[in-house]
Amino acid sequence: MAVPKRKMSRANTRSRRSQWKAAAPDLVPITVDGRVIRVPRPLVRAYQRGVLRPED
Numbered sequence: 001m002a003v004p005k006r007k008m009s010r011a012n013t014r015s016r017r018s019q020w021k022a023a024a025p026d027l028v029p030i031t032v033d034g035r036v037i038r039v040p041r042p043l044v045r046a047y048q049r050g051v052l053r054p055e056d
Contacts, residue, residue, distance in 0.1 A: 008016075027038035032047055037054045039047050046052045 025040040028041050028044055029036050029038050030044055030047060031037075032054055035054070037047070039054075043052060047054065
């Protein structure tokens with residue numbers, strides 16, 4: 001793990017943290033059991049195979 005060699009200033013810490021932005025996952029519409037649901041793209045195959053069940 002990377003360890004800083006010196007104490008970082010408060011201004012630099014806050015500006016670094018402010019650069020990080022969370023993005024909502026892109027939801028893809030798929031049909032499961034005759035219903036159209038929107039699921040995150042990485043989970044499409046799991047829903048189609050029946051590994052994951054949509055919540056009612």
